[in-house]
Amino acid sequence: MGMIDVRNFAKSFDGVQVHKKVSFTVNKGECLGIVGGSGVGKSVVLRSLIGLEKPDSGEIYIEGEEISKYSEEQLIPIRTKVAYVFQNGALFDSMSVYENLAYPLREHTKMSESEIAKRIHEQLSEFGLAEAESKEPAQLSGGMQKRVGLARSIIIGPEVILYDEPTAGLDPYNSLKIQEMILRLKAKGSTSIFVSHDMPSVFAVCDRIALLLDGEIKAVGRPDELREDPDGLLQKFVSGEAG
Amino acid sequence: MISLSLLEFFGGAYFLVTEVSRELWRRPFYSRLVIEQVYQIGVRSLPLVIVTGLSTGMVMALQFGLGLEKFGGKPYVPKIVSLSIVRELGPVFTSLMIAARVGAGITSEIGSMTVTQQIDAIRALGTSPIKKIVIPRVLGCLIALPLLVAIANAIGVYGGMVVAVADLGLDQQFYMQKVYQTILLTDYMSGFMKTFFFALFISITACYYGLNVKGGTKGVGTATTMSVVTSSIFIFVGDYFLTKLFWVFEQWV
Numbered sequence: 001m002g003m004i005d006v007r008n009f010a011k012s013f014d015g016v017q018v019h020k021k022v023s024f025t026v027n028k029g030e031c032l033g034i035v036g037g038s039g040v041g042k043s044v045v046l047r048s049l050i051g052l053e054k055p056d057s058g059e060i061y062i063e064g065e066e067i068s069k070y071s072e073e074q075l076i077p078i079r080t081k082v083a084y085v086f087q088n089g090a091l092f093d094s095m096s097v098y099e100n101l102a103y104p105l106r107e108h109t110k111m112s113e114s115e116i117a118k119r120i121h122e123q124l125s126e127f128g129l130a131e132a133e134s135k136e137p138a139q140l141s142g143g144m145q146k147r148v149g150l151a152r153s154i155i156i157g158p159e160v161i162l163y164d165e166p167t168a169g170l171d172p173y174n175s176l177k178i179q180e181m182i183l184r185l186k187a188k189g190s191t192s193i194f195v196s197h198d199m200p201s202v203f204a205v206c207d208r209i210a211l212l213l214d215g216e217i218k219a220v221g222r223p224d225e226l227r228e229d230p231d232g233l234l235q236k237f238v239s240g241e242a243g
Numbered sequence: 244m245i246s247l248s249l250l251e252f253f254g255g256a257y258f259l260v261t262e263v264s265r266e267l268w269r270r271p272f273y274s275r276l277v278i279e280q281v282y283q284i285g286v287r288s289l290p291l292v293i294v295t296g297l298s299t300g301m302v303m304a305l306q307f308g309l310g311l312e313k314f315g316g317k318p319y320v321p322k323i324v325s326l327s328i329v330r331e332l333g334p335v336f337t338s339l340m341i342a343a344r345v346g347a348g349i350t351s352e353i354g355s356m357t358v359t360q361q362i363d364a365i366r367a368l369g370t371s372p373i374k375k376i377v378i379p380r381v382l383g384c385l386i387a388l389p390l391l392v393a394i395a396n397a398i399g400v401y402g403g404m405v406v407a408v409a410d411l412g413l414d415q416q417f418y419m420q421k422v423y424q425t426i427l428l429t430d431y432m433s434g435f436m437k438t439f440f441f442a443l444f445i446s447i448t449a450c451y452y453g454l455n456v457k458g459g460t461k462g463v464g465t466a467t468t469m470s471v472v473t474s475s476i477f478i479f480v481g482d483y484f485l486t487k488l489f490w491v492f493e494q495w496v
Contacts, residue, residue, distance in 0.1 A: 052363055072371060079369035090364035104368050107271075152368075 001064055002027045003160060003191045004049065009058035010215075011044060018044065020215035022058070031182075031192045033206030035199070035237065040212050042195045043087070046162050049193070050082050051075040062160070080108050083158035087165040089149030091137035097124070097148050098133045104156045119155065127151045127181065143174030150181060154190075161185060161192040167201045179204050199238055203227075211237055252473070256451050259373075263381055263447075266373045273379060280383025284345050285390060295340050296395035299332050300324060300402030308411040317411055321421035324403035329426055330434045333396040335482055338441035341388055342474040346449040349380050350470035353453025354463035362454065377450045384446035389438045396434070429496065433489040440485055444477040 002025035009022040018041040026032045034042050047053040048060060051070055060068045067078055091100050101120045105111055111119065124130050127147050137145055146166060154161060163182065167175040175198065182205045186192065196202050202209060203223045211219040211234045219226070219233045226234045303324045311317055353376060356362050365372045400422055407413040452470040456462045 047363075050367055052366060072366070075366075076369045079367060084367040086360050086364060086367075088360065090360040090367075092361055092364070093359070103370075107368065107370050 001025075001061060003030075003063060004193070005059075005061035006045065006049075007059045007061075009045060009048065009055050009060065011041065011048070011053070011056050018215060019055075022212065022215070022217055024210050024217050024220065026191055026193060028191055029186075029189050030207045031186055031194055031205055033194045033196065033202040033209040034212055035196065035202055035209060035234070036212035037237075038197075041215070042212055043164050045212070046084070046164050046193060046195050049162055050079050050084050052084070080156060081158055082160040082162065083153035085146075085150050085153045085161060085163045085166055087168060088142075089137070089145035091145055091148055091152070093137050095137075096133070097129065097135050097137070097140070100137070100148060101152050101155055104152065108156050123151050123155055128177070141174075143170050143177070146170065146174070146178060147181070150178070154185065159191060161190050163192060163194045163196070165196050165198075166194070167196060167198045175201060209234060213237070252451065255455060256447055259377065259447055259451050259454075260443075262373050263377055266371060267378055269374075271374070273374060276375065276379035277382045277386075280379045281386050283348075284341070284380075284383045285387030288341060288344055288387070288391060289394070291340050291344060292337055292391045292395050293398055295336050296328075296333065296398035297402040299336055299395075300328060300399035300404075301406045303327060303332070303399075304403035304406035305410060308407065312411075317413065318417075318421070320407050320411060320413065321403070321418045322425045324407075325400050325422040325426055326430060328399040328403070329396050329431050331482070331486075333399050334392050334434045334437045334441065335478060337392045337395040338388065338438065338445065338478050339475055341384070341391065341441075342445045342478060343471055345384065346445045346474050347467050347471050349446065349449035350453040350467045351463055353450060354456035354466050355460075357454060357456045358459050358463060372454070377454075380450060381443070381446040384442040385439060388442040388445070389435060392435060392438045396431075429493050433486070433493060436489065437482065437485045440481055441478050444481060445474045448474040448477065 004026040007023050009019050010017070011019045022045055024032065034045065036042050044053050048055055049062070051067060055068050058068065059066050062078055062082060067075065070078065092103065095103070098120055101123060102116050105116045105119060124133055127150070129144065129147055129151065132140060132144060132148065137148070140148065150166065166178050166182070170178065179201050182192070182194070186205065194202060194206055206223065208220060208222055209226060210217045213233065221234065226232055229235055304320055307323050308317055308320050311319060362372050362376070365375055404415060404418045407418050408415050449470045452466040456466045
């Protein structure tokens with residue numbers, strides 16, 4: 001059993017069966033990319049891994065713990081272990097960047113305010129956001145908001161990181177910055193799932209790539225394997241023939 | 244269609260109340276957030292409540308004074324004005340004002356947080372939106388509304404006195420003496436106790452609609468309107484039943 005195991009995940013919306021039988025495994029320290037056309041339900045699978053959505057049927061295991069039927073209270077320890085990076089950052093707009101980063105530290109650690117300040121300064125410097133500390137989220141560019149969102153998600157040191165389209169809508173410079181950060185976190189041993197349409201980023205950061213199509217995972221493989229298989233479904237998706 | 248959405252609302256509001264009652268007693272407690280809400284709901288609504296209370300008292304005194312003058316009933320103005328304000332108009336008008344100002348504010352704020360995934364972020368960061376968002380607003384309303392009503396009552400009676408003295412030619416001491424003679428504790432409490440129910444109607448309705456916004460920013464607008472309309476209806480309908488309930492209780496006491 002891997003760090004994350006999804007078995008026969010099924011979910012429907014308004015009577016439409018979006019996921020029929022989604023199954024995949026992510027091993028410790030690995031980064032799995034999930035790709036697929038718009039509306040196939042990639043983000044729903046990702047959200048279900050921390051209980052933001054509940055599957056109609058199927059099982060979700062995080063480090064061997066079946067969480068699909070957990071209550072909000074039971075999910076709290078899972079959510080400190082598994083971080084979710086939202087597509088738009090989902091920063092609290094009534095708080096400054098500093099307060100956004102302090103939020104998980106105040107909630108889940110016993111750190112003093114001076115320790116929190118030190119930790120936040122380190123994190124912001126690492127993400128190239130030192131000058132943004134006192135700014136409100138509305139004053140930041142899209143790329144900076146995503147970086148702050150990533151910094152906030154990982155500040156308490158989660159074991160697993162779920163990226164929901166982290167590079168979507170970014171210019172090549174910011175996209176590269178995010179990729180570098182993800183690769184740095186991967187080098188530190190984090191397990192992750194990377195949901196994206198941005199194929200260059202997927203190929204750059206993922207160890208394996210899974211194609212979600214027609215409610216199922218239709219193909220899984222290493223980027224080099226998939227590149228070398230011109231008739232494969234994933235290659236067809238990349239070239240625009242499937243999806 | 245309407246009955247279905249009503250059923251959905253009652254079911255959702257029931258679950259919200261259940262969750263609030265369960266999480267209210269569990270740690271951690273966010274007392275700073277409650278104080279912030281008491282300030283937002285209470286202190287910042289004060290000018291609106293003062294104007295509402297004052298104008299209600301003044302208009303009541305003027306209407307009754309002019310109406311009763313023909314029958315020589317002007318001396319009854321203090322009695323009628325103070326009783327109407329303390330038992331009904333103070334609590335109901337203040338609650339309606341708070342439903343419009345605070346209820347709309349809560350729904351649009353939470354609704355915007357819902358559509359921008361900030362509520363999901365609260366959950367994803369291992370915290371509870373019920374504890375962080377809903378409970379402070381419910382408690383804020385439960386603390387601030389009764390205080391605002393107490394202020395509105397006092398201002399309303401004072402407004403009535405200003406008109407009674409200036410326009411109707413009544414003596415100030417006579418007016419106050421009649422007010423003290425008329426208003427019993429049961430009168431005051433029958434109006435005052437309603438405010439706790441009104442506070443729940445406003446805050447739970449506002450939070451429910453905010454948390455269940457669908458359809459982006461357009462949905463926030465719709466939810467805000469629904470929140471104000473629904474809580475206003477609850478205040479009016481609830482007022483009838485609460486008046487009846489407290490009336491039975493007064494007879495029993």
